Amino acid sequence: MQRAGFFVYAAHYVCHTQCMMYTESPVLELAGVSKGYGGEPVLRGLDLSLGRGVHALLGPNGAGKTTLINILTTLVPHDSGTVRVLGLDPATQAGRIRHRISVTGQFAAVDEVLTGRENLVLMGRLLGLRPAAARARADELLERFEIATAGGRRVATYSGGMRRRLDLAISLIWPPEVLFLDEPTTGLDTRSRIALWDQIRTLAAEGTSVFLTTQYLEEADQLAEQITVLDGGRIVAQGSAGHLKSLVGGAFLRVLDGSGTVVQEVATDGSAADLARVSAEVAATAPGLRVELRQPTLDDAFLHLTGHRAHPTEDSADRPDDNAPHGLEVAR
Amino acid sequence: MSAPPTTPTRPPTDRTPSPAPGSGILTASAAFVGRATRHSLRDVEALLMAVVLPLMLMLVFTYVFGGAISPSGDYLDYVVPGIVLTCAGFGAASTAVGVAQDMTTGTINRLRTMPVPSGTVLVGHVVASLARNLLATAVVVLAAVLIGFRPAAGALEWLAVVALLGLYILAITTVFAMLGLLAHSPEAASGYGFVLLFLPYASSAFVPVATMPSWLHGFAEHQPITPVIEATRALLAGSPPGGHALVAILWCFGIIAVAAALTAYVFPRRVAR
Ligand SMILES: Nc1ncnc2c1ncn2[C@@H]1O[C@H](COP(=O)(O)OP(=O)(O)O)[C@@H](O)[C@H]1O
Numbered sequence A: 001m002q003r004a005g006f007f008v009y010a011a012h013y014v015c016h017t018q019c020m021m022y023t024e025s026p027v028l029e030l031a032g033v034s035k036g037y038g039g040e041p042v043l044r045g046l047d048l049s050l051g052r053g054v055h056a057l058l059g060p061n062g063a064g065k066t067t068l069i070n071i072l073t074t075l076v077p078h079d080s081g082t083v084r085v086l087g088l089d090p091a092t093q094a095g096r097i098r099h100r101i102s103v104t105g106q107f108a109a110v111d112e113v114l115t116g117r118e119n120l121v122l123m124g125r126l127l128g129l130r131p132a133a134a135r136a137r138a139d140e141l142l143e144r145f146e147i148a149t150a151g152g153r154r155v156a157t158y159s160g161g162m163r164r165r166l167d168l169a170i171s172l173i174w175p176p177e178v179l180f181l182d183e184p185t186t187g188l189d190t191r192s193r194i195a196l197w198d199q200i201r202t203l204a205a206e207g208t209s210v211f212l213t214t215q216y217l218e219e220a221d222q223l224a225e226q227i228t229v230l231d232g233g234r235i236v237a238q239g240s241a242g243h244l245k246s247l248v249g250g251a252f253l254r255v256l257d258g259s260g261t262v263v264q265e266v267a268t269d270g271s272a273a274d275l276a277r278v279s280a281e282v283a284a285t286a287p288g289l290r291v292e293l294r295q296p297t298l299d300d301a302f303l304h305l306t307g308h309r310a311h312p313t314e315d316s317a318d319r320p321d322d323n324a325p326h327g328l329e330v331a332r
Numbered sequence B: 001m002s003a004p005p006t007t008p009t010r011p012p013t014d015r016t017p018s019p020a021p022g023s024g025i026l027t028a029s030a031a032f033v034g035r036a037t038r039h040s041l042r043d044v045e046a047l048l049m050a051v052v053l054p055l056m057l058m059l060v061f062t063y064v065f066g067g068a069i070s071p072s073g074d075y076l077d078y079v080v081p082g083i084v085l086t087c088a089g090f091g092a093a094s095t096a097v098g099v100a101q102d103m104t105t106g107t108i109n110r111l112r113t114m115p116v117p118s119g120t121v122l123v124g125h126v127v128a129s130l131a132r133n134l135l136a137t138a139v140v141v142l143a144a145v146l147i148g149f150r151p152a153a154g155a156l157e158w159l160a161v162v163a164l165l166g167l168y169i170l171a172i173t174t175v176f177a178m179l180g181l182l183a184h185s186p187e188a189a190s191g192y193g194f195v196l197l198f199l200p201y202a203s204s205a206f207v208p209v210a211t212m213p214s215w216l217h218g219f220a221e222h223q224p225i226t227p228v229i230e231a232t233r234a235l236l237a238g239s240p241p242g243g244h245a246l247v248a249i250l251w252c253f254g255i256i257a258v259a260a261a262l263t264a265y266v267f268p269r270r271v272a273r
């Protein structure tokens, strides 16, 4: 019995070490990373370790998202702590990192004077493609990103969505191991945003790890396996969307008036007893009120974690209702 | 140029992308020269300005002021070299704007994250400026010949003129490129450039220094444009340029060296926000 146990253990051990050989170092690794500008701290001691997959860095304007992206993509040096991108140090091995990543910055880096196709061919040449290969790749990407018909037009005539797509296409000329996207869908209409999400998902399925920043909770929810919440230069939470929502620790009772307008939302721990108590209190305030139970959203999680909303314009009013109530009518 | 893959051994089924080869200085420079040339050709207004302004300048100086400046009518021979150099300045000024644009938009940030020697983007701007200005210069010289300019220069002197002008254009372009690098917006870059365009007026380009107020003599005699003009003028007249040529060449190389050193210092430190 003892022997058998040992063998099982040994087999396990061998498999484990074998698997360890294949399990690469984390794609991104931060330990105590700080960065300031002119004495003002912008990032305050970040610790983070991310494997392959799609990761979102969620935070409001000014949280330090772009600063972190700049550090990870070898653009600016950090002040203290250790940074590893694909196991490499941006301070001393920037050149090697640059062969293996792509970046689509917060503001489109496309050449307005050139056509969309010329942009792609130029970047293809710079990445090391021969002229014919660069042209072929350009046509392929124009097709894939649905700008083929505009490929011969100057970028100055492109819409915001088309520029974004071209910008992303440039990042994919040579598929990178890690793709950094800084607020890829900010300023896009809903349709373009959803189209871009699809592109990002396809990419992830093809083996590229994605690290994207966003102010939109819904975006992080839709795309990312791991969400890191950044606020005021600090990581305030990390985990799956489900995990972050569970941190809120309850649900919300939505109070509606006779016409169906939401007049109030009351937090509850979700237990029958608490719901009965809260419903009774609500019922006592005015006649004819209805209630619905709403599960916490990332928005609630964000508010819970940081004490403020993630995105000022992202109020429930002008946002597509992604958190439709569960329609559980509790009381009349 | 390409870095060796450093990722640990992975199962063969894995679809991790391979590192991009990237480009070396020659390939990248060629690509950026192509880009900057397209920019030059497509910015029709700037191209027209680079040719039309000097042409108008020449007509104004020869027909309007020429009579008063030199009643004997040989002012054309005197003024053409000055116009040509002024023209080189006009054409080079847009380099500052182009560089500033690349530095303040996302372009430079993107290049810096790619396996590309990003400084070659400046090479593209400088080479395109050289081509643009030589073209504009040729047009101006041709127009001057049409209205009666008869240089006595032989083949050798012409060759020397082209070389000297090329060197001068290179010098002024590197200065504009550096201004574009330092400026915090393309608008500011074109503002700085404007100041430089006044230099030819305080040189022997349009009138001999001796006719200027005495407080200006020191500056006009010793600023870099005067020896370039004097040497060009002598060469076009078919006479040996003498010491002017040497001083001119030294100035140009000195300017290029200083501008290049400053650029090499500033360029890696500038990151667009
Ligand atoms: N180059 C810089 N110089 C000075 N301050 C900067 C610079 N870059 C960013 N900051 C400051 O750092 C903070 C975080 O900026 P940023 O990283 O752009 O945030 P986010 O991308 O999350 O909106 C802001 O207060 C911003 O003003």
Ligand SMILES: [Mg+2]
Pocket (backbone or CB within 6 Å): A065, A066, A067, A106, A182, A183
């Ligand atoms: Mg940002």
